[in-house]
Amino acid sequence: TAAHIVRWDGSTWSNLGPGVNGGVWDITVVGPNVYVGGTFTTAGSEDDTSYVTRWDGEWHSLGSGVNHFVTALAAAWVEGAGRAGMASVGKHFPGHGGVEADSHSELPADDRDWATLAMEDLVPFERLIERGLEAVMPAHVVYPQIAPDPAGFSPFWLREVLRGRLGFQGVIFSDDLNMAAAQAGGGYGERARTALGAGCDMLLICNNRPAAVEILDALYDHSDAASQLRLSRMHGRGHSAQPERLHEDPQWQAAVRQVALLEDLESLDLPLGDPTEPATRV
Numbered sequence: 001t002a003a004h005i006v007r008w009d010g011s012t013w014s015n016l017g018p019g020v021n022g023g024v025w026d027i028t029v030v031g032p033n034v035y036v037g038g039t040f041t042t043a044g045s046e047d048d049t050s051y052v053t054r055w056d057g058e059w060h061s062l063g064s065g066v067n068h069f070v071t072a073l074a075a076a077w078v079e080g081a082g083r084a085g086m087a088s089v090g091k092h093f094p095g096h097g098g099v100e101a102d103s104h105s106e107l108p109a110d111d112r113d114w115a116t117l118a119m120e121d122l123v124p125f126e127r128l129i130e131r132g133l134e135a136v137m138p139a140h141v142v143y144p145q146i147a148p149d150p151a152g153f154s155p156f157w158l159r160e161v162l163r164g165r166l167g168f169q170g171v172i173f174s175d176d177l178n179m180a181a182a183q184a185g186g187g188y189g190e191r192a193r194t195a196l197g198a199g200c201d202m203l204l205i206c207n208n209r210p211a212a213v214e215i216l217d218a219l220y221d222h223s224d225a226a227s228q229l230r231l232s233r234m235h236g237r238g239h240s241a242q243p244e245r246l247h248e249d250p251q252w253q254a255a256v257r258q259v260a261l262l263e264d265l266e267s268l269d270l271p272l273g274d275p276t277e278p279a280t281r282v
Helices: 064-085 114-119 122-130 155-165 181-187 188-198 209-219 225-232 245-248 250-264
Strands: 005-007 013-014 023-031 036-044 045-047 053-055 059-064 091-095 135-140 173-177 201-205
Touching: 059 064, 064 122, 091 122, 091 173, 135 155, 155 188, 173 225, 181 188, 188 201, 188 209, 245 250
Parallel strands: 091 135, 135 173, 173 201
Antiparallel strands: 005 013, 023 036, 036 045, 036 053, 053 059
16 A cells, blocks of 8 residues: 555556656555545646546546545445445435534535536435445435425435436435434424335434334334335345454455555554454444
């Protein structure tokens, strides 16, 4: 994971090695063999676009801009989790990064229009869905220029956009229906029915037993065969059935060694440990 200096000619990454004069990238290592670079300077001109690239003996461009950066890191996580037998959930759809308000305590409103959201926050979701992302969790955020309801209670966002336009066939988990922002959906029973009607397959209600009982009572006769089929695909595979053996896998051992090298980077402070060991479980 030594930092390589690379040149981008518009279609190809060239590994220039360290100490090359002329046009070079200021490279930041963000993961094993994953790099992000910006401020490319050559012949007196400067391009401030940030590119993300991966090195596996050849350079592969993963795109430019923060959305491609997020996509590259999230895709690496999904791939690694899949190798360990675990499914992954992308959240919070269609994007929580455009608001400052905390949906645990209030209902945030994102005033961006569709074109802006489609070019920014939706990009990682779209790319990860193309790669087989297993599940998505919508945001308790309202996008008033696009649709009137918070995404987690919105058939527009979940059925028309997520299922229809993006072709997502996996599980939709609601965000916690006990959050303050979820009050937009009404009482607990009403929230549950609205979220299911909007397109959720599984409901989360956290740290509130009376509310959980109220929801169960409200949904005593609910049944959805399609949701049950989708949820069955979330079951663990391979190593997940025997997590204590995960650390014996050569791929796991190689990944731990690679990540440990990142501790030498001043920009990272990683409390690394083997999560299969009881002392490091949280």
